[in-house]
Amino acid sequence: MNREFIKVAVPITGEEEAAVVKEVILSGNFVSGKNVVKFEEEFASYIGVNTAAAVNSGTAALHLALALLDIGPGDEVIVPPLTFMSTITAVFHQNAIPVFADIDKDSFCISPEDIRKRITTRTKAIIPVHLYGNSAEMDEIMRIAEECNLYVIEDCAQAHGTEYMGRKVGGIGHIGVFSFFATKHMTTGEGGMITSNNEEWVRKSRIIRNHGLINRDDHECLGYNYRMNEMAAAMGLVQLNKLDYFNEQRIKNSLFLLKELGRKNSKWFRIPELSKDIKHTFFWCPLVVNTENGFSAKDVVEKLKERGVEVRQRYQEPLYKQKVLQELSPYPNGCPFTCQPESNIPDYKSLKLPNVEALAGNIIGLPNHPELNHEDLEYIIEAVLGLY
Numbered sequence: 001m002n003r004e005f006i007k008v009a010v011p012i013t014g015e016e017e018a019a020v021v022k023e024v025i026l027s028g029n030f031v032s033g034k035n036v037v038k039f040e041e042e043f044a045s046y047i048g049v050n051t052a053a054a055v056n057s058g059t060a061a062l063h064l065a066l067a068l069l070d071i072g073p074g075d076e077v078i079v080p081p082l083t084f085m086s087t088i089t090a091v092f093h094q095n096a097i098p099v100f101a102d103i104d105k106d107s108f109c110i111s112p113e114d115i116r117k118r119i120t121t122r123t124k125a126i127i128p129v130h131l132y133g134n135s136a137e138m139d140e141i142m143r144i145a146e147e148c149n150l151y152v153i154e155d156c157a158q159a160h161g162t163e164y165m166g167r168k169v170g171g172i173g174h175i176g177v178f179s180f181f182a183t184k185h186m187t188t189g190e191g192g193m194i195t196s197n198n199e200e201w202v203r204k205s206r207i208i209r210n211h212g213l214i215n216r217d218d219h220e221c222l223g224y225n226y227r228m229n230e231m232a233a234a235m236g237l238v239q240l241n242k243l244d245y246f247n248e249q250r251i252k253n254s255l256f257l258l259k260e261l262g263r264k265n266s267k268w269f270r271i272p273e274l275s276k277d278i279k280h281t282f283f284w285c286p287l288v289v290n291t292e293n294g295f296s297a298k299d300v301v302e303k304l305k306e307r308g309v310e311v312r313q314r315y316q317e318p319l320y321k322q323k324v325l326q327e328l329s330p331y332p333n334g335c336p337f338t339c340q341p342e343s344n345i346p347d348y349k350s351l352k353l354p355n356v357e358a359l360a361g362n363i364i365g366l367p368n369h370p371e372l373n374h375e376d377l378e379y380i381i382e383a384v385l386g387l388y
């Protein structure tokens, strides 16, 4: 059949976003204006928290969260190894140490059981990442945090609108962190947000994001330029209004694909089990390639492309295999590791977390974006089932 190539993602912005951005440009007010304030209020209300602070990327939001909680040199932060690098670069930006815990084989999110094994007297926080639109086991993670007096910073960069036990992620931990990068559920081009019920923390984050300034001249603390601009915020307001519609379509498409694919017992893929406690928003519509049956994810990606279906395939390696971790070299002088007693230096070289090792590079994401029609979905199913 001669048909158009099915892309894994398409632009989700249009005339409405262009109109509000144009309005800001013509106003000449680019910084710290009414759009940022309104976007913060509306986003906080969407997530169900008291307050929020807009910033210029998800990475900035993560870094700010760690900075405002005074997580610093020598502190340990427990993270999953299957995520985007900035979940852990933010830890290094505070000179703190990422400690990796294994993930669940179905949700691909950090395993509470394994978190418990990684806690030491130096642990200060846990960053569960709600990967691919799913949610980590937040009740158990919050229980651990309470027992051990730890902060929980939810990385929701891939989970805008995802719910755990009826509560939106980003409103369950102490702080939630979002990204509005171009490919996310909703976008401001580049952008991020911190959400929390703790108004004092959010007040502090607004100071840190603006050079640590408390008035025109006085810098109360070490700060950064992490401010969101007015054009991004105006765009964010329009996109936030569309978010539920986008999510409904992603969910509908993904559930249809997974249900139809699940009818056949294919040897080359496994469909991860979905939890009934979670409203998954399917940033990815995931399949696990069965490498133990001799199939390779790289081969699958290429073959599907030849058949006109683009798929996602990240993250190829656990983050502890990245150079800066293997060589303990985030900074040229060896910080944060050189300020540790020898016994506290993590041994990333020999670390092997079984579920992460089995899954990294072997999860693919099928196209599930809101613009797909029924014929597209049927074509994807045919291509997937007819592959081997």
Ligand SMILES: Cc1ncc(COP(=O)(O)O)c(C=O)c1O
Pocket: 057, 058, 059, 060, 083, 084, 086, 087, 129, 155, 157, 158, 179, 180, 181, 190, 191, 192
């Ligand atoms: C899980 C995760 N955390 C953090 C980030 C960082 O967000 P940003 O690209 O907006 O800095 C991303 C973005 O790609 C992400 O996927």
